[in-house]
Amino acid sequence: MNAKLETAATAAPTAPIKRRERRNPLDYSSMRWMQIVLAGNFMFLYFPILALVAFSFNDSKRNITWQGFTLKYYEKAWNNIALHDAFMNTMTIATISTLVSTTFGTMLGLAIYRYKFPGKALYDGWIHLPIVIPEICMGVSMLAFFAAMNIPLGIFTITVSHIAFSIPFVAVVVRARMSGFDPSFEEASTDLGANQWQTFWNVTFPYMMPGVVAGALLAFTLSLDDFVITFFTSGPGSTTFPIKIYSMVRFSVTPEVNAASTALIVITLTLTITAMTIQSRSARRQGK
Amino acid sequence: MTEARKPIIRIRNITKRFGSVVACDNVDFDIYPGEFFALLGPSGCGKTTLLRMLAGFESASEGEIEIDGQPMLDVPPNKRPVNMVFQSYAVFPHMTVLDNVAYGLKVTGVPKAEARARAEEALGLVHLEGYGQRMPDQLSGGQRQRVALARALVKKPKVLLLDEPLSALDAKLRDAMRLELVRLQHTVGITFVIVTHDQDEALSMADRAAVMERGKVMQIAGPGDLYEHPNSRFVADFIGKVNVFEGKVSGVSGGRLAVEVGGMGRIEVPHDGVAQGDVGIAVRPEKTRLSKDRPASGLIVLKGKVTDVAYYGNESHILLDTDAGVQVTTTVQNEKRSTDAAMTIGDDMWISWSPEDTLVLNG
Amino acid sequence: MEDWRKSKAAFAIFMAPATFWLLLFFTVPLAIIWVYSFGERGPQGQTELAVSLENYARAVEWIPLKILWKSLWIATISTVICLLLGFPLAMGVAFAPKRWKNPLLLIVILPFWTNLLIRTYAWIAILRISGFLNFGLEWAHGLLDAGFGVIGMPGLMGEFQPLELLYNNSAVIVGLVYVNLPFLVLPLYATLEKLDKSYLEASLDLGAGQWRTFFSVTVPLTMPGIASGVLLAFILSLGTFLTPDLLGGTDSMMIGNLIAQEFGPSRDWPFGSALSFVLMYVTFFVLWLRATVASRSSGVGEAG
Numbered sequence: 030m031n032a033k034l035e036t037a038a039t040a041a042p043t044a045p046i047k048r049r050e051r052r053n054p055l056d057y058s059s060m061r062w063m064q065i066v067l068a069g070n071f072m073f074l075y076f077p078i079l080a081l082v083a084f085s086f087n088d089s090k091r092n093i094t095w096q097g098f099t100l101k102y103y104e105k106a107w108n109n110i111a112l113h114d115a116f117m118n119t120m121t122i123a124t125i126s127t128l129v130s131t132t133f134g135t136m137l138g139l140a141i142y143r144y145k146f147p148g149k150a151l152y153d154g155w156i157h158l159p160i161v162i163p164e165i166c167m168g169v170s171m172l173a174f175f176a177a178m179n180i181p182l183g184i185f186t187i188t189v190s191h192i193a194f195s196i197p198f199v200a201v202v203v204r205a206r207m208s209g210f211d212p213s214f215e216e217a218s219t220d221l222g223a224n225q226w227q228t229f230w231n232v233t234f235p236y237m238m239p240g241v242v243a244g245a246l247l248a249f250t251l252s253l254d255d256f257v258i259t260f261f262t263s264g265p266g267s268t269t270f271p272i273k274i275y276s277m278v279r280f281s282v283t284p285e286v287n288a289a290s291t292a293l294i295v296i297t298l299t300l301t302i303t304a305m306t307i308q309s310r311s312a313r314r315q316g317k
Numbered sequence: 318m319t320e321a322r323k324p325i326i327r328i329r330n331i332t333k334r335f336g337s338v339v340a341c342d343n344v345d346f347d348i349y350p351g352e353f354f355a356l357l358g359p360s361g362c363g364k365t366t367l368l369r370m371l372a373g374f375e376s377a378s379e380g381e382i383e384i385d386g387q388p389m390l391d392v393p394p395n396k397r398p399v400n401m402v403f404q405s406y407a408v409f410p411h412m413t414v415l416d417n418v419a420y421g422l423k424v425t426g427v428p429k430a431e432a433r434a435r436a437e438e439a440l441g442l443v444h445l446e447g448y449g450q451r452m453p454d455q456l457s458g459g460q461r462q463r464v465a466l467a468r469a470l471v472k473k474p475k476v477l478l479l480d481e482p483l484s485a486l487d488a489k490l491r492d493a494m495r496l497e498l499v500r501l502q503h504t505v506g507i508t509f510v511i512v513t514h515d516q517d518e519a520l521s522m523a524d525r526a527a528v529m530e531r532g533k534v535m536q537i538a539g540p541g542d543l544y545e546h547p548n549s550r551f552v553a554d555f556i557g558k559v560n561v562f563e564g565k566v567s568g569v570s571g572g573r574l575a576v577e578v579g580g581m582g583r584i585e586v587p588h589d590g591v592a593q594g595d596v597g598i599a600v601r602p603e604k605t606r607l608s609k610d611r612p613a614s615g616l617i618v619l620k621g622k623v624t625d626v627a628y629y630g631n632e633s634h635i636l637l638d639t640d641a642g643v644q645v646t647t648t649v650q651n652e653k654r655s656t657d658a659a660m661t662i663g664d665d666m667w668i669s670w671s672p673e674d675t676l677v678l679n680g
Numbered sequence: 681m682e683d684w685r686k687s688k689a690a691f692a693i694f695m696a697p698a699t700f701w702l703l704l705f706f707t708v709p710l711a712i713i714w715v716y717s718f719g720e721r722g723p724q725g726q727t728e729l730a731v732s733l734e735n736y737a738r739a740v741e742w743i744p745l746k747i748l749w750k751s752l753w754i755a756t757i758s759t760v761i762c763l764l765l766g767f768p769l770a771m772g773v774a775f776a777p778k779r780w781k782n783p784l785l786l787i788v789i790l791p792f793w794t795n796l797l798i799r800t801y802a803w804i805a806i807l808r809i810s811g812f813l814n815f816g817l818e819w820a821h822g823l824l825d826a827g828f829g830v831i832g833m834p835g836l837m838g839e840f841q842p843l844e845l846l847y848n849n850s851a852v853i854v855g856l857v858y859v860n861l862p863f864l865v866l867p868l869y870a871t872l873e874k875l876d877k878s879y880l881e882a883s884l885d886l887g888a889g890q891w892r893t894f895f896s897v898t899v900p901l902t903m904p905g906i907a908s909g910v911l912l913a914f915i916l917s918l919g920t921f922l923t924p925d926l927l928g929g930t931d932s933m934m935i936g937n938l939i940a941q942e943f944g945p946s947r948d949w950p951f952g953s954a955l956s957f958v959l960m961y962v963t964f965f966v967l968w969l970r971a972t973v974a975s976r977s978s979g980v981g982e983a984g
Contacts, residue, residue: 053375054394054884055877058776067772067784070765074791077802077858080812084805094815133698140694146684156698159706163919163963165936166713166956167706169943173716173953174709193705196698254795257921261943271797278801278926282808290798301793305786374881394884407882411900421886424896465882472886 085287102288115273123252126191131245134199142207168261182264191252199244206240239311246304325350331380340366342532355523356512363532400469401478408453415449421472439471479511516556560645561599580641586675597678604674605647616669623664717953725947735954751934755917758856766864774872792862807845814842847929855923864909871905907973
């Protein structure tokens, strides 16, 4: 009671001195110039995409000034048979590529995590090659390969190539996930009487699962988005969505292309955010 | 006597909030030139925040800090006449030891040759002659700390700030370093402000210490006063071991306080402050005596049953359940080399101490 | 880790499918173009095997060399711009309050997950003659014009001429910066985030200003991250095909486009193969450089 009265009495006449709290010297993100730099960077990163998305809804062919909201270009893109076919091709390829590359990549990631063998460093370098070499080199080599084997270019050749560049990505993700695995979990399981097989399915596999899901979603996105390698391995009748957009883009900038692009952005972002959520959720659970 | 001098640091009504958390709550005291001053408290009490405000890495939400008569409100860390030894030492890993020590001189425009000479001299001060060309990763933790010390001292600051300087060292090195820091402070004559959570460290090194708890300064005093005259339960308990009994004041007369304590009856203790209502009656374990028979009058006595005897070599700690309903710890010096303990668990003993050794704790 | 000999069967089952796939559909194709790179182009554009270094000799002739040089040059400029934009960006995110870090990081990498082709196409809409940038410039021009009219000097600005912003080297550089910025920011952010902030505080405490601290402490201590990001952005720019193809002009051909041309319209596969290997060797050299920098500065920033 007393103390309350006292503080009230002293506070009243000398109203609290309002002053700007000087910032901490390393608190760059609350400094004005840094905020301007960040805002500028974010604008640079987002303006092109947002403009593209916004003008897919613009009721104008010239698509530079806003003429009102419309969905007609989505309708047009949807009814565009060639675009529709390309989309179905892309989905078929991405699905098969994801299934195969996730299976093989997961096995590979697990084997590299688990076993030590002669020449491992070299092998490791080799499976990273598809990630680091320029896409154009891989694209033309696939073209030369299929030509030399007399295999006609089409859905099959695209899928085979997508699997080849997706396997290393899946393996890397799965292996990174396993590097946080404590081998004593397996030892505890064996100690409690489980055999190797039971231990794998009940202990190792559940731990590995978020990595597999993330790897699969990555493989799916990579396949969905790939342009360069697909460009060299596709033939007539096997046009994919990005290839179709490419040919439309070369022709002209139309709201229809914007609508198709927006659809692809939405699909990719949904998959990516799902993958990130799964990863961060399992990371949080593991952290506890 | 120190109060007569002009303070080197004036901390005036400093409050620091992080969102809704109050790290420092209306802190207000002075530090005098040449003092070895400790900020002591449990983790999260605001002592490090206060030190960082002195260095300029945090700014106060309210209040004012003056160093050497200059208000520090708008002075960035690189313009303050203080230097800091970081808890992690922060010795730059990409520079040699000599470059580390000379860094603070070079960046403020001291000519290269002079900076070098002064850096060598500072390395001598911390007994690291000849280590100048080594890289920090070739040094032990203790040596790295000396580099950090030399690097700060070479700037000849008005105040040297040390953030938990001994916490990363092992026990043996820590004892040696305590003496070393005190020696160093005598040599250079600079005011040292040290942050520590270790009461032994504060008591053995500091001239004065401020004990902090939840952002508030509980007591500022010399080591002896903090130990023998703590002003609160928190300080008594945080610094050393203490046995506390709950009592009720029943009378005051001529510098003596009469207190009613359960299991002890009415006791009289010397006390020169004001006290009323519920108070804590406390005594340090080493101030108590144990005996099989009831001691002579004039002492405060209490009956108890031994529940545990912990042997520490030079002394033993005896735990007793007392009639006061409180568990009491007493220490017994093992002055004779006899292995058969004078007492065993289950023995009934009398605990006694002089009224002069009794602490009266308000609140 | 187990020795593979302890469980040979399991080891083989796990390793075989991926190894087989990568051998047949990655290594064999590369081997084929490696062999082709020593071959000759037949009269109808077919590839004839041979053992000659002529294709490599041709790769260092004036025109291909000029293209290779231009590729290196464009990759360098776009990487430098990436670094200038990316460093403050990475610092802004790494030094943000804890609860802001992940949302900010997500904002930085989200565009990186949208299709490369679409991101490049988006710039066409901005840079073309009737694009957003020229539209904005015209608007600004109109404002200035009106302004000069008010102060009594009408017509000073003249007629607005839209700028030719697309189909030139600058457009390619802008596109590459846009596409590769996240690749540079991510490793940089990772090292800045791990950097013990007390090094920077110590520098400030010892009297160095913010800029001095940045160049004497922050930059040297984050060198592995800088090198990693810069070299990544560089090899991605160097091997690009799509960006110059969509945004570049007749003068903007880079090595990737030349390779595509040899495998496409020119139908000179041996020469295209040799160029592919030149590009890969340059890429490997840069990767080797990155590994060297990383191993030399390992330990820095972790001590203490």
